[in-house]
């Protein structure tokens with residue numbers, strides 16, 4: 001029994017799988033026997049992770065290099081998530097970062113990049129993954145939010161507030177709460 005409880009063997013797609021919280025998801029799910037699709041920008045780090053987890057746990061680890069701040073990067077991952085011939089059972093929307101700057105003097109491009117990764121990519125990937133999960137009657141989407149979402153403090157907090165409300169609303173919708 002893992003500290004998160006056990007899940008049936010499956011295939012999980014984790015964004016931001018090469019460091020921090022995403023890496024912890026990747027290590028735990030691989031240890032439970034799940035095949036992985038690991039997403040981040042740095043191909044070298046992704047390949048090293050795939051090699052290590054594959055040899056440690058005997059699972060298949062597919063590398064998907066993508067910048068989730070871009071339309072092309074999101075599209076690559078969405079195509080993989082929607083591929084019915086290789087179903088994804090668990091999507092972990094984890095990739096993210098903060099911008100350490102004041103809003104007024106700060107870079108607008110950096111604020112927008114944050115929203116693109118934390119909000120737009122989470123929206124897009126979830127939208128790509130869910131139809132297959134609903135059709136198969138099985139699947140999980142885990143969106144990594146933050147307690148920062150409860151604090152009125154800049155774009156990062158606002159984005160995490162969106163992640164929390166989006167996720168709770170989707171959970172209610174999919175469980176039939178509104179029907």
Ligand SMILES: NC(=O)c1ccc[n+]([C@@H]2O[C@H](COP(=O)([O-])OP(=O)(O)OC[C@H]3O[C@@H](n4cnc5c(N)ncnc54)[C@H](OP(=O)(O)O)[C@@H]3O)[C@@H](O)[C@H]2O)c1
Pocket residue numbers: 015016017018019020021022039040041042043045066067068069094095096097098117144145146147
């Ligand atoms: N750390 C905390 O204290 C904390 C607390 C609450 C919530 N969170 C949330 O937890 C999540 C993970 O945070 P962390 O601190 O574990 O992050 P981290 O250690 O900095 O790792 C970030 C991961 O995301 C990837 N990534 C970053 N930008 C990306 C992009 N544009 N496209 C694709 N992948 C990208 C990075 O790989 P590449 O650089 O190779 O792309 C890396 O794998 C985030 O959503 C964060 O907001 C963190």
